[in-house]
Amino acid sequence: MKRNDTGDAASSDSALLHRAQEGDPEALDELVALHQSSAFRVALGILDGEADAQDAAQDGMLRALKGLAGFRGDASFRTWLLVIVANEARSMLRRRARRREAPLDDELAGELPEDGVVLRTEVARVRAVLARLPEKQRLAVQLRVDEGLNFREVGDVIGSSEGATRVNYHHGIRRLREWLKE
């Protein structure tokens, strides 16, 4: 099992970043291609629709690329980018919630659709079960398992300490194990 766009990302980021900061358009394209799936998944973990997640991923990546000169390398580029995308997705969620005038809290966001959609495939079932987790647990699991971030980096993205992130992750995994057994 190998990652599509996470494995050697950190090592190749450095050279790519340098070229991108110099304004090399090909380097910008490569950065986008390398991180777009992670950005999309993080946005999807916060928002509840693919279209919104695409918009948030795009807006977050554009914001990051615009501020590339301000990236100091304190965190990995990947973590820095995902923090920006997560913030973008949360802003979008707040705007949507205000528009609907019905706040979407963790519990509501985690409910399965009520329209009786039959989730036929295992993949769809896993995604649906994952969506039932509260946001911080869901993102902790996703970022640790799907994106390969360590707990400190996951904490940076979800706005929690490393310790709290570990707790969120382990709670999330325990609940997923129970639900997937059903």
Place this chain on the structure above:
Amino acid sequence: MTCQEMANRLPDWTSGSLTDAESALVAEHLDVCEDCSAQASVLGALFVARPEAPAGLAERIARAARVQAHAVPRAGVKHAWHRPAWALPAAAVFLLAVGTTILFRDPQMIEMASALGDGPLEESPIWVTDDGAVAGAPVLDDLSDEALTALVDELGS
């Protein structure tokens, strides 16, 4: 390897980012530990189910990034300083106030003013009206930038 250590390593084992030696240790533990094995199955299912970005998203973002790169000044290029609209009138009022104060602290000027008026003029640092405006100050609101520049130059010389 303990179950606690396994819990920390399983995500990396799932995504295939452990070394061969580390992977062998994990596999060894999974063979004998039912609980960790169950957890590994859940992580495997999650990893397989992770969504990929829809086709076309990268192109869409890259296109927008190129547009943005042309629209936004390059990093490191400093923006030209823009003078706020109120700066010149404010400078003119300040200079006028200071100039008036200097003018009327001159004893010769006070004497001249007293001779023209009804009585002796008090030596005041500044003349102000009831509303706090500088007495005799021109109305600056309607003056153009060029006129204000000329006024400031004149006061400064």
